[in-house]
Amino acid sequence: MNKPIDQSLDVRLSGLVMGASHKHRVLAAIKEEGEPKMKKKLSLGLALALIILLVGLATAFALTNGFGLLDVMSKTVMDKFGVARPEAAQMVKKDLAEKELAHTKVAIKEAAYDGKFLRVVYSVQAKGVDKPLADKPTRMEELMIVKDENSNDTYGVPEGPVKQFLEAARADGVPWETMDNAEADGQSFDPLGPTGSLSGENPGEVLSWVQFDLSGAQLADPFTVKLMIAYGEKPEYLTFQLPSTNLPGVKRLKLPEAKRIHDYSIQVTETLITPLRVYVAAEITVDAGIPIETCNQILGDWLVNPKLADKDGNLALAWIDSQGAGYAREDGNVAHRSPENDFKGTIINPEKPVKIVLSHEFMTTETYPDPLRFGVNDMDYILIPFEEAK
Amino acid sequence: MDDCQVPDNNPEQAIQRMMDAHGSRLLRLCYLQLGDRQLAEDAVQDTFLKAWRGYAAFRQESSEVTWLTAIAINCCRSLKRKPWHRLIDRRVPAEELPEASAPFEPYDDTVTRAVMALPPASREAILMHYYQGLTVREIAQALSLPLSTVTTRLIRARDKLEKSLERWYRDE
Numbered sequence: 001m002n003k004p005i006d007q008s009l010d011v012r013l014s015g016l017v018m019g020a021s022h023k024h025r026v027l028a029a030i031k032e033e034g035e036p037k038m039k040k041k042l043s044l045g046l047a048l049a050l051i052i053l054l055v056g057l058a059t060a061f062a063l064t065n066g067f068g069l070l071d072v073m074s075k076t077v078m079d080k081f082g083v084a085r086p087e088a089a090q091m092v093k094k095d096l097a098e099k100e101l102a103h104t105k106v107a108i109k110e111a112a113y114d115g116k117f118l119r120v121v122y123s124v125q126a127k128g129v130d131k132p133l134a135d136k137p138t139r140m141e142e143l144m145i146v147k148d149e150n151s152n153d154t155y156g157v158p159e160g161p162v163k164q165f166l167e168a169a170r171a172d173g174v175p176w177e178t179m180d181n182a183e184a185d186g187q188s189f190d191p192l193g194p195t196g197s198l199s200g201e202n203p204g205e206v207l208s209w210v211q212f213d214l215s216g217a218q219l220a221d222p223f224t225v226k227l228m229i230a231y232g233e234k235p236e237y238l239t240f241q242l243p244s245t246n247l248p249g250v251k252r253l254k255l256p257e258a259k260r261i262h263d264y265s266i267q268v269t270e271t272l273i274t275p276l277r278v279y280v281a282a283e284i285t286v287d288a289g290i291p292i293e294t295c296n297q298i299l300g301d302w303l304v305n306p307k308l309a310d311k312d313g314n315l316a317l318a319w320i321d322s323q324g325a326g327y328a329r330e331d332g333n334v335a336h337r338s339p340e341n342d343f344k345g346t347i348i349n350p351e352k353p354v355k356i357v358l359s360h361e362f363m364t365t366e367t368y369p370d371p372l373r374f375g376v377n378d379m380d381y382i383l384i385p386f387e388e389a390k
Numbered sequence: 391m392d393d394c395q396v397p398d399n400n401p402e403q404a405i406q407r408m409m410d411a412h413g414s415r416l417l418r419l420c421y422l423q424l425g426d427r428q429l430a431e432d433a434v435q436d437t438f439l440k441a442w443r444g445y446a447a448f449r450q451e452s453s454e455v456t457w458l459t460a461i462a463i464n465c466c467r468s469l470k471r472k473p474w475h476r477l478i479d480r481r482v483p484a485e486e487l488p489e490a491s492a493p494f495e496p497y498d499d500t501v502t503r504a505v506m507a508l509p510p511a512s513r514e515a516i517l518m519h520y521y522q523g524l525t526v527r528e529i530a531q532a533l534s535l536p537l538s539t540v541t542t543r544l545i546r547a548r549d550k551l552e553k554s555l556e557r558w559y560r561d562e
Contacts (some may be wrong), residue, residue: 005520005551008501009418016421018413022431026409031400033439141461142444170536194468272499 009384022032022057055097065138068092069121070108075137076196080318085275087249087362096240103127103168106229106238109207112243113214114274117192118184118225121209121238124176129161129204131270134334139204140177140197155246165204165209173231182212183226185219193321213323219244249275252390256371259382263290264298266382268374269357274364280308280374281359282382283328288353292334295354299325306360310369311383318363325358332356404440411440412455416462419517422505423466436465444521459522464517470510473505511514512547519544 069092091112098107104124111120143162167237169176178195179187182198189212197208217223223239230236253271263286270281284302286295303325309316327334332355335346345355368386375381416437420430427457440461518524524532530540536562 004517005501005505006523007520009422012414012422012502013418015420016414016427016430018409018417018434021410022417023406023413026435027402027406028436029439030405030442033442139444141440141464144460172476180478 002016007327044166055338067207069112069119069209072121072198072207075198075304076139077194080320080363083363089273090248093242099236099238101172101226101230101236102161103171104174105172108238108240111242113244114276115247116213116215116272116279117211118182118214119209119211121207123200124169124174124206125164125202126204129164131161131203132201132205133165133199134159138199143199151317161204165206175228175231176206177208178210179227181228184214185223185233186216189214221245252389253384254387256382256384257309261380263287263294268382268384271384277320278308278362280363282357286354287352299356301376301380302358307375311373313373313378315369320361320363323359323361328355399533400507401442404445405442408454408458409438410440416458419521421461422517423513424469425506429469433462433465433469437462453521454522456528456532459518459524478526500555504551506546508550509541515540515543516547516551
């Protein structure tokens with residue numbers, strides 16, 4: 001006998017429950033975080049200083065210009081997200097473009113290209129709003145609180161500047177939360193990774209940041225970025241230019257020889273040091289005949305436990321984010337789970353190796369050990385000489 | 391659906407109560423959005439962490455389910471944008487889910503599969519409306535979309551569901 005959709009889903013998924021251990025993890029994370037962020041009295045500078053001490057970095061540096069790209073990244077994701085080297089100040093370009101629409105004004109406040117990622121912070125300001133959305137920079141998710149007036153169908157964001165802002169952005173079709181796409185010299189890129197929005201200091205203003213991985217793009221110097229700032233029948237765009245070469249503080253390291261470890265070999269495919277991040281990418285080739293369970297274990301280790309440190313495994317740089325770790329789509333030799341293989345990841349040809357690709361981001365620092373050690377434990381690692389590629 | 395609650399004085403207790411009241415449904419909602427149990431657990435954890443951070447502002451406003459659902463949907467969107475979500479297929483199929491806690495008829499899977507097969511925007515609308523019980527207006531406000539957009543998405547999603555569940559509906 002059929003049931004309404006919600007009951008059917010609940011019955012079929014009744015084995016999925018939020019168990020005690022899951023709840024415990026949430027509470028532990030809350031305890032670790034301390035008081036809710038909006039009540040914190042720590043200044044951003046002090047918070048960043050504490051983080052730097054915690055991760056054992058001597059001279060990481062944060063640009064604290066209030067509502068700039070790095071500030072918005074820090075305040076909307078986590079503090080260490082916006083930690084950068086001083087050279088980033090030369091990399092971050094300001095007040096790049098703006099346009100007035102019927103109900104809003106959209107401006108590209110800051111943007112930076114570090115040789116891999118394009119990061120943008122843009123402002124959407126609702127016209128006719130006479131005060132900021134909050135007294136201090138506040139994440140939009142905290143401001144968009146749904147009201148219950150104890151009557152039917154009266155939920156809504158609070159009356160006032162937040163609601164006025166949302167209505168203005170909606171009327172103009174402005175994607176204030178994030179952008180779906182960027183064009184760099186005519187090549188199209190999707191956003192990647194986290195994003196976030198923060199109330200700005202100006203009346204009716206929201207600042208959002210978004211990032212795009214431009215790896216593989218053919219870029220002129222300078223290159224042209226085109227962002228769609230309003231959808232609808234008549235889309236609106238903003239364009240601006242950024243340098244693509246001679247980027248301050250950017251070093252691409254020479255690739256080391258592949259290293260053999262147990263049942264697999266690892267080849268570093270990229271080590272890019274920039275004032276904003278250290279990017280390390282690698283390719284792992286697991287020997288033919290190794291079972292999928294072992295492959296999964298190797299993948300899991302390199303996905304969850306990556307460490308970039310000195311040759312002895314000390315002075316590790318803080319891990320920031322992952323740009324992916326998984327079986328290669330093209331020639332990974334693992335059939336992705338689908339109805340065709342009964343949703344079981346399987347090795348396609350046991351006589352061929354399995355290929356894993358991975359990419360991680362670490363916090364930047366003033367000086368780097370030579371060599372760098374990229375690994376997951378005392379056995380599984382590869383040394384990367386600190387030698388700039390020509 | 392518990393839409394009314396007395397504000398808790400202690401945010402930690404409030405989060406605990408919210409996890410007890412809404413945690414499992416949010417976990418299923420996130421699973422249906424992400425198709426991956428581990429990612430769904432991460433999304434639910436993020437949801438409650440964000441709820442914790444925003445609790446001081448929330449506690450005087452209320453409509454807990456709507457608020458948590460909106461946060462959860464946004465967490466799922468963020469996770470779906472992670473490159474590894476695109477790079478590899480980490481989905482756990484319905485067959486590999488933990489056993490249902492009560493016996494169910496085999497073809498009940500049809501609904502789960504049909505919902506998971508919907509395009510993301512349609513799936514969001516269907517889950518928020520039919521699973522979490524939000525009104526069209528609540529969905530519009532939670533997602534900051536015009537009422538007409540939500541209505542259109544719901545109509546289209548329902549059409550798609552009706553087609554894929556034709557037999558299921560006919561038997562009803």
